[in-house]
Amino acid sequence: MVPECRVGQPGPRARLGQRHRCRLTPLPRSEGGKIRMAALFAVPYLSVLVLAVAVVLRWVRIAKMPLHLRWELYPVTYDSHRSHSGGSVFEHVNWWQIERKANHLGKLRVVLAEIFLLKGVHDNNRALWLRSYPFHLGLFLQCAFAVLLVAGALAEAGGAQITPHAGGVAGWLATGTMVAGTAGFAVLGLGSLALLVRRLGDPLLRETSTGADFLNLLLFLAHAVLGLVTFALVDGDYLFLRGFVRAVVTFQAPAALPWLVDAEILSGCSLIAYIPLTHMSHFFTKWFTYHRVRWDDEPNRVGSRIEATVRRQLGYKVEWNAPHIRGAGTKTWADVATEKGVDE
Structure with missing residues (x-):
């Protein structure tokens, strides 16, 4: 697909003040090109499907995990009567x-402060925040970029x-599409590079980092x-990219694209499918951190759901075979909790 311009409306490379009309004209396509575009057309649907399935499966798996131990942190942020003084209902x-x-x-x-400002990282590790926040800000801008592309395509x-x-x-x-897209790529690349340099430059962090940690940052850096x-x-106004998105959201066959735009689409869709399969899935699993751990102060009452859950979990077998436990898969947690201990 190539830009075809005529006087009357701004084109993708128009300087400020110039006005000429521009529309996208399909490039001639061979049979191989048609197959390539058909395959590329399926990629966004597949990536969204993988994202949805991965999120649902991980959500269900975490929801079925054993009941957490109460943190009893102070203050309980949402306690309307005591949080302002640093206390909580557990004082009573x-x-x-x-x-x-x-x-x-x-x-x-x-x-909101934790999601959009990374407040916890800011308060506890400012050096990491200076590198991590640009990375996350770049992701937020990329999300806005995607939304604006879809909105523009529908329009x-x-x-x-x-x-x-x-x-x-x-x-x-x-x-907005141009600003969010370009700024998103730039800030995401800067943040990815900064985090990568930190992992490589800090001996302790380098020793505790896995290959997946480096791979994740390299993938985001390459995408940016x-x-x-x-x-x-080739796509200064994101006309090619918006044209492809328009084809996807309207279920129409897309026109041929420059190979760089093809690669950009494959890269973005691959990341959409890849993120929920990694530890970066914390973008939705943090719901459990706050609502099921930090803020869950529901009492364990007689006959309650929590009591039933605790009873069931006390029946789990203990595989731990340390001298003071000697589980070996034969004892339950109820046995361990009620039997007399041994000296170590």
Whole structure:
């Protein structure tokens, strides 16, 4: 697909002030090219399917894990009566008899600060935050980029002309797409490189890092560089990329694309499918960290769901065979908890 321009509307490489019309004209395609584009057309659907299945399976697996041990951290952030003073309901001997009134606004404030500002990392490891935050900010911008691409593609399918010089929403969509995409690639690349250098330069961190840790950062760095190169050389207004997205969301056969855009699409879709298969799945598993561990203060009452869960877990077999346990798969946790201990 190549840009075909005529006077009247800005093109993808127009300088500020110039106005000429530009639309995408399909490149001639061989049979091999048709097969390649058909395969590329299936990639976004496949990547989203892998993402959805992986998220659901991991969510179910974590939800079925044994009941956590209460952290009893202070303050309990969403405790509407005591969090402001640094305390919690657990200060009271009969805490389970006290009515619990959650501060949902406070809970939301904590979650948003953790997601978008990495507040925990900022407060506890500022040096890491300076490297990690650009990486995460780049991911947020890439998400915004994807949303704007889809919105622009749908608008184009409805007959709108999405160009930076168009008026109203169409112009904002085009400009926002360019800013989010280019800034996202740049910041993501910077953050990936900074984290990679830190892992390689810190002896302790290097020793505790796995091959997957380095691979993850290299994949994101390569994706960022590829996106910037594609933007600079062949797709300065993301016209090719938006055209492909339009074909995907409208279920129409896509036109041929420059090979750099092909590679950019494959890279982005591969990361979408890859992320939930790695420890980077914390983008959704953190829900359990907060709601099932840090903030779960539901009392264990007689006849409750928690009591039934605890009883079931006490029946699990203990494989640990240390001298003071001697489980060896024959004892249950109830046996271990009630038998007389041995001297070590």
